Amino acid sequence: MGSGTAQGTAGVRDHGGGVWSIPVPIPDNPLGHTLVHLLDTDRGPVLIDTGWDDPESWEVLVAGLAACGTGIADIHGVLVTHHHPDHHGLSGQVREASGAWIAMHAADAQVVRRTRTSEPGVWIDYLTAKLAAAGAPEEHLAPLRAARASGAARALPGTRHALPDREIEPGALLDLPGRRLRAIWTPGHTPGHVCLHLEERHPSLPEGQGNGRLFSGDHLLPEITPHIGLYEDPEDATVTDPLGDYLDSLERMARLAPAEVLPAHQHAFTGAPARVRDLLAHHAERLAGLRALLAQRPLTPWELAERMEWNRPWPQIPYGSRTIAVSEAEAHLRRLVKLGQAEAVPGTDPATYQAV
Secondary structure (H helix, E strand, C coil): CCCCCCCCCCCCEECCCCEEEEEEECCCCCCCEEEEEEECCCCCCEEECCCCCCHHHHHHHHHHHHHCCCCHHHCCEEECCCCCHHHHCCHHHHHHHHCCEEEECHHHHHHHHHHHHCCHHHHHHHHHHHHHHCCCCHHHHHHHHHHHHHCHHHHCCCCCCCCCCEECCCCCECCCCCCCEEEEECCCCCCCCEEEEECCCCCCCCCCCCCCEEEEECCCCCCCCCCCCCCCCCCCCCCCCHHHHHHHHHHHHHHHCCCEEEECCCCCECCHHHHHHHHHHHHHHHHHHHHHHHHHCCECHHHHHHHCCCCCCHHHCCHHHHHHHHHHHHHHHHHHHHCCCEEECCCCCCCCEEEC
8 A cells, every 4th residue: 555646545554454544635734634544344444533524635535445445335434533623524424425323532522512503603702702811912803803793603614513423432442343442532632532542463563562553643643742722612611621631641641552653643653652751741841931931920821822932933823823822822821720830810801820
């Protein structure tokens, strides 16, 4: 595999032992593509994630499956690592074409259900108020207010994503005859993110080099860190700690010590415990840096985001990415507060935070 040249076959890879990966493009996204994995079972092939809901992405998925010796109509089931559109987007179309079931963790299924049923303007109202409370300037809020007034909220992604048929239960061996695939709940990137551990001997690495193979979704990637923002639910006032969830989930992956990781972006890799150590160190360093900023003077979440290190200077970060960056800053602030290293300054609006 991987030698094809037709659209959808370039980059298709046979990982051995009835596992393939198909790079499905993500439109206008620097990540480039989602690695959709195909797992052969005694009841038929199963997909792990499906890719973005886009006609070209669909064509590439169909061609990639053909390169693996199967077709959309043959798909028995779809396992969704998390609800984001570059993973879950095409699941409904796969189900329509094949009759396959779709499975997802309950927490992310709830996000899909809420997104489908919410009145279109609710999310924009919530986001506008939340960004204002985080200290966003008026020039950042104005486009949201304009979108609300024009009804553009109806075009938000995810409003037609498929509801799953089955629940992925943490710790359970999935009902896949002929395979041993166990679900591991790894919240952080989303509240219901799951990794899937193939508890079988690696087809090519020496025995004793590691513990099976791990389909890691966005939880564990070889060269980049996944976005960790707040779990957003306009109807839920629970103060969550997504970064704490993520760090705890990472440590579990180090203890699992899979022989190989098959992530949803970039490429397969070995050395999972070392990669986990790097990620834990990265976040520890980032938290220490943010606490040092807050020790200089109190800052709003927006002001903190402006001072954090990103892949480009703040003035060059696009509008939508700034919203995501502020959510990540807030997730780090919540972690610092929970660790007793920062606190909100009483009576400030928008809220400012200081080191303690």
